[in-house]
Amino acid sequence: MKKRINITLEDEVVRRVDRFADEHYTSRSGAITMLIVDATDRLESVAHSGKTAAGQGRKREK
Numbered sequence: 001m002k003k004r005i006n007i008t009l010e011d012e013v014v015r016r017v018d019r020f021a022d023e024h025y026t027s028r029s030g031a032i033t034m035l036i037v038d039a040t041d042r043l044e045s046v047a048h049s050g051k052t053a054a055g056q057g058r059k060r061e062k
Helices: 011-023 028-049
Strands: none
Touching: 011 028
């Protein structure tokens, strides 16, 4: 099921999303969906791997 939402974004962010959408032959909504799913998948992967968002491993106590 899809849900309609209303968001406010900076002009530059909209331009970047639109450019991404054009490059991937999708709509603005499709691009935002793709980007959010990709970002959250990566964050979940990092969270489960024990690494920080910057890709640095956590220091272990000796």
